[in-house]
Amino acid sequence: MTVSITDVARAAGVSASTVSRALRGREGVSEEVRARIEIVAASLGYTASRSASTLASGRTFTIGVVAPYVGRWFFGKVLDGAEQVLSAAGYDVLLYNLGSREARKRFFARMPARKRVDAVLSLLIPDGEESAALRSLGVPLATTVGGARPGFTVVGIDDRSGATQAVRHLVNLGHRRIGMISGAGGPQQWTTPGERRQAYLDVLAEAGIEHDPALEADGDFTVRGGERAMTELLAAVRPPTAVFAQSDEMAMGALRALRMHRLTAPDDVSVIGFDDHELAEVLGLTTVAQPVAEQGAQAARLLLRQLADPNAEPPAYQQIPIRLALRETTAPPSPRGPQ
Amino acid sequence: MTVSITDVARAAGVSASTVSRALRGREGVSEEVRARIEIVAASLGYTASRSASTLASGRTFTIGVVAPYVGRWFFGKVLDGAEQVLSAAGYDVLLYNLGSREARKRFFARMPARKRVDAVLSLLIPDGEESAALRSLGVPLATTVGGARPGFTVVGIDDRSGATQAVRHLVNLGHRRIGMISGAGGPQQWTTPGERRQAYLDVLAEAGIEHDPALEADGDFTVRGGERAMTELLAAVRPPTAVFAQSDEMAMGALRALRMHRLTAPDDVSVIGFDDHELAEVLGLTTVAQPVAEQGAQAARLLLRQLADPNAEPPAYQQIPIRLALRETTAPPSPRGPQ
DNA sequence: CTGTTAGCGCGTTCAC
DNA sequence: GTGAACGCGCTAACAG
Numbered sequence: 198m199t200v201s202i203t204d205v206a207r208a209a210g211v212s213a214s215t216v217s218r219a220l221r222g223r224e225g226v227s228e229e230v231r232a233r234i235e236i237v238a239a240s241l242g243y244t245a246s247r248s249a250s251t252l253a254s255g256r257t258f259t260i261g262v263v264a265p266y267v268g269r270w271f272f273g274k275v276l277d278g279a280e281q282v283l284s285a286a287g288y289d290v291l292l293y294n295l296g297s298r299e300a301r302k303r304f305f306a307r308m309p310a311r312k313r314v315d316a317v318l319s320l321l322i323p324d325g326e327e328s329a330a331l332r333s334l335g336v337p338l339a340t341t342v343g344g345a346r347p348g349f350t351v352v353g354i355d356d357r358s359g360a361t362q363a364v365r366h367l368v369n370l371g372h373r374r375i376g377m378i379s380g381a382g383g384p385q386q387w388t389t390p391g392e393r394r395q396a397y398l399d400v401l402a403e404a405g406i407e408h409d410p411a412l413e414a415d416g417d418f419t420v421r422g423g424e425r426a427m428t429e430l431l432a433a434v435r436p437p438t439a440v441f442a443q444s445d446e447m448a449m450g451a452l453r454a455l456r457m458h459r460l461t462a463p464d465d466v467s468v469i470g471f472d473d474h475e476l477a478e479v480l481g482l483t484t485v486a487q488p489v490a491e492q493g494a495q496a497a498r499l500l501l502r503q504l505a506d507p508n509a510e511p512p513a514y515q516q517i518p519i520r521l522a523l524r525e526t527t528a529p530p531s532p533r534g535p536q
Numbered sequence: 537m538t539v540s541i542t543d544v545a546r547a548a549g550v551s552a553s554t555v556s557r558a559l560r561g562r563e564g565v566s567e568e569v570r571a572r573i574e575i576v577a578a579s580l581g582y583t584a585s586r587s588a589s590t591l592a593s594g595r596t597f598t599i600g601v602v603a604p605y606v607g608r609w610f611f612g613k614v615l616d617g618a619e620q621v622l623s624a625a626g627y628d629v630l631l632y633n634l635g636s637r638e639a640r641k642r643f644f645a646r647m648p649a650r651k652r653v654d655a656v657l658s659l660l661i662p663d664g665e666e667s668a669a670l671r672s673l674g675v676p677l678a679t680t681v682g683g684a685r686p687g688f689t690v691v692g693i694d695d696r697s698g699a700t701q702a703v704r705h706l707v708n709l710g711h712r713r714i715g716m717i718s719g720a721g722g723p724q725q726w727t728t729p730g731e732r733r734q735a736y737l738d739v740l741a742e743a744g745i746e747h748d749p750a751l752e753a754d755g756d757f758t759v760r761g762g763e764r765a766m767t768e769l770l771a772a773v774r775p776p777t778a779v780f781a782q783s784d785e786m787a788m789g790a791l792r793a794l795r796m797h798r799l800t801a802p803d804d805v806s807v808i809g810f811d812d813h814e815l816a817e818v819l820g821l822t823t824v825a826q827p828v829a830e831q832g833a834q835a836a837r838l839l840l841r842q843l844a845d846p847n848a849e850p851p852a853y854q855q856i857p858i859r860l861a862l863r864e865t866t867a868p869p870s871p872r873g874p875q
Numbered sequence: 876c877t878g879t880t881a882g883c884g885c886g887t888t889c890a891c
Numbered sequence: 892g893t894g895a896a897c898g899c900g901c902t903a904a905c906a907g
Contacts, residue, residue: 199651199674201900212878217902225876242672244650248590249900252883257587262631267606268616268829277607280633289648292601292629294619309628311583312538312884333581335538420818453818476815479759479792490607540884551894556886564892588884591899651900 200241209237220245247289259289260500261314263304265321266296270446270474271489272320275341278490279318282497288315295321305330316500318493319349322386337503337511339496344388350503350511352496356389359485359519360396360441363469366483366521367439368404371529372467375401376437378426378447380418393443393471412437416447423450424457431458431466438530439467445474445484452480452526463528473522481525492517539580548576559584586628598628599839600653602643604660605635609785609813610828611659614680617829618657621836627654634660644669655839657832658688661725676842676850678835683727689842689850691835695728698824698858699735699780702808705822705860706778707743710868711806714740715751715776717765717786722757732782732810751776755786762789763796770797770805777869778806784813784823791819791865802867812861820864831856 206213211230219226219234226234251257260283264272280290291314295301304310305327310317316336322343323331331338332348339350367375377397380390394413401408411433414426423442427450430437442448448470455462462468470477473486495517503511545552550569558565558573565573590596599622603611619629630653634640643649644666649656655675661682662670670677671687678689706714716736719729740747750772753765762781766789769776781787787809794801801807809816812825834856842850 203900213900214879214902215877218877221902227876230876244647246591246651246900248587248596248651249883250902251587252585252591252885253900253902255883255902259630266616267619268613270609270612273609273612274607276631277605277633277635280606280631281635281639284633284639289652290631290633291598292615292619292631294616294623294629296616296620300620300623308581308583312585312587313628420815424818449815449818453820476759476788479763479788481792542884552885553887553895554893557893560886566892569892585884588899589886591901592884592886594886594899 200243202243202245205234205238205241205243208241209234217245257313257315258287259291259314260497261291261293261310261317263293263295263310263317263319263321265294265301267292267294268296271472274489275320275493278493279497280493282494282501286501288501308334310334315504318496318500320493322384324384324386337500339500341492341496342389343384343386345514346386349513350496350499351514352492352499352517353514354487354492354517354519356392357396359471359487360393360443361400362519362521363441363471363485364397364400366469366523366527367441367467368400368406370439370467370527372437372439373406373530374409374412374435374437374439375406376412376414376430376440378414378416378423378430378440378442378451380422380443380447381415382417390443397441409435416442416444416450418444418447420446420450420453423447424454425450427451427454428457431455431460437466439527440469442468442470445470445472445477445482448482448484448526449474449476449480452482462526464531467527467530469527477522478524483524483527484522485519486522487519488517539582541582541584544573544577544580544582547580548573556584596652596654597626598630598653599836600630600632600649600656602632602634602649602656602658602660604633604640606631606633607635610811613828614659614832617832617834618836619832621833621840625840627840647673649673654843657835657839659832661723663723663725676839678839680831680835682723682725684853685725688852689835689838690853691831691838691856692853693826693831693856693858695731696735698810698826699732699782700739701858701860702780702810702824703736703739705862705866706780706806706808707739707745709778709806709866711776711778712745712869713748713751713774713776713778714745715753715769715779717753717755717762717769717779717781717790719757719761719782719786720754729782736780755781755783755789757783757786759785759789759792762786763793764789766790766793767796770794770799776805778866779808781807781809784809784811784816784821787821787823787865788813788815788819791821801865803870806866806869808866816861817863822863822866823861824858825861826858827856 202213206216219231317338319340341352345351414429416422416426470482470484473484477484541552541555545555558570658679680691684690753768755761755765809821809823812823816823
């Protein structure tokens with residue numbers, strides 16, 4: 198039924214190996230024969246069976262992408278960027294979406310990717326055991342989240358620098374009471390919240406502003422959490438005149454909380470986010486823009502490079518540049534701000 | 537290096553065929569032996585090679601998902617829903633993200649999914665040629681977009697009914713000048729814009745409201761487009777007091793346009809969307825809620841059913857229920873609305 | 876440059 | 892209930 202390599206070989210009057218060589222562009226086939234084979238193969242609609250080639254060669258031409266939740270903006274974008282690079286290079290993408298705790302457990306327990314992929318791109322932060330499980334696959338590993346980890350090529354942004362830019366921006370506008378909405382939870386290995394917080398503290402210190410713990414609130418990296426956190430900050434004895442949210446989604450929640458209190462940004466409170474979510478521009482949200490899809494693309498490129506040259510030492514950590522996207526939710530403090 | 541079925545067989549003191557039978561739960565293996573084999577396999581960390589099983593059995597245990605753009609909210613959600621169902625059933629998901637015109641062309645020209653998947657879920661609307669290419673794979677096909685198509689199992693919502701509910705809601709609130717932001721473009725086979733528009737016209741007619749072409753604007757199904765469209769509507773001789781946007785993203789653009797004009801919803805203009813985008817709730821947007829992830833999940837289930845029983849006639853079209861999500865952007869027309 | 880010979884690791888008969 | 896033999900479709904090593 199489906200056409201195999203021997204069908205092509207017979208039709209072209211050559212052996213199967215010659216067809217194999219010709220179609221994969223290997224040397225040792227005369228141009229004449231190669232051309233004939235290509236025509237025959239095309240006319241027969243032949244595609245080599247991936248399973249058979251994999252079995253014979255050991256290469257799968259497939260990259261596994263492990264994600265916590267492709268339905269979320271951030272991961273969808275990273276996946277998008279990675280997929281484009283990989284498919285352009287002739288690789289297939291096998292997606293493992295480990296949203297639920299059970300799915301995740303099942304994946305790492307049974308490792309369905311074993312013998313199925315040439316490399317793995319992880320969009321989630323594996324704990325110690327999970328990292329070991331991935332390393333046991335014996336293939337190149339990359340990730341776009343979390344700090345440097347042995348065995349992984351990590352592509353990320355400079356969280357410290359991004360947060361520094363954000364808070365400095367608020368300081369430069371003249372704010373002195375600057376709040377922060379952060380995410381306290383998350384896996385141990387996720388260094389982002391800590392890095393951004395440290396930058397916040399450092400900038401306050403360098404500006405000679407005393408840190409007020411009442412101006413920090415946990416937003417859980419969700420819109421709802423951001424709303425709750427902002428509400429909390431507004432209830433402080435002396436509310437902030439500006440707020441740095443560690444993510445755009447939390448910043449959006451904060452904007453909503455302001456609206457609920459009949460306040461607006463930046464007239465009453467300045468708000469700056471982090472990410473450059475696709476709706477940030479719509480909302481006019483000032484933010485630290487990180488190229489999300491590009492991080493996935495770059496991680497994919499580094500994996501491809503390792504596959505092309507297994508001997509080359511892969512970079513342990515690579516940074517993608519970020520920039521401040523000035524929009525409409527930040528301005529100098531106004532006298533009529535919340536007291 | 538990697539452990540194979542013969543390794544397990546030797547360690548368990550049985551033959552490879554017995555291991556194969558035992559591990560796949562086939563009959564004809566004593567419970568005693570099966571238990572022993574399972575223990576040995578687990579302790580050795582054995583996973584059957586998918587390529588080898590595929591080659592031997594013809595089944596790939598892999599489903600191909602073809603998407604136009606996983607980075608977009610809607611498709612990410614559908615993919616998410618589908619992936620969960622498929623991976624829970626032991627299937628892998630091979631993702632083909634056909635964002636660019638070239639990627640799409642390349643995919644349909646070379647059909648890299650051939651011999652690689654047991655079924656295909658398409659999140660994009662294939663044209664005639666592309667449909668034929670997919671059908672030539674000889675596997676079950678499903679889709680969550682577009683109208684019914686031969687050879688495909690289609691899972692979707694009742695666009696007509698959803699739009700009817702939306703516009704009736706506005707009529708019931710007392711609105712008479714009701715605008716619509718729609719999307720004119722898109723592929724021929726995409727019936728959604730037309731269906732929703734027809735419902736809009738029908739409800740106006742049934743309410744005895746004369747249709748005013750000046751109250752329709754094209755929003756291109758994007759936030760930006762929605763913003764432009766709303767601006768256009770506000771510039772009409774007699775602007776609408778309420779607007780039905782055919783998607784939440786366009787509705788969000790409309791809200792932004794209102795803000796730019798120092799107007800608000802619902803005080804000046806009521807706005808209702810369609811989708812229940814994850815940020816709709818945050819913005820308080822009244823909308824027609826469609827369960828996006830559920831559509832992907834249901835399509836996946838129908839594919840699995842066909843794989844389990846190839847003889848069963850697959851349903852040609854299946855509808856997922858929708859509901860009106862009443863929130864804060866719709867209210868009775870106010871006397872101080874735009875004139 | 877090209878053909879022949881062996882597997883790759885399984886699932887699937889068919890005997891026993 | 893279990894094992895031996897065969898083949899799935901292809902690539903790799905070796906001849907020629």
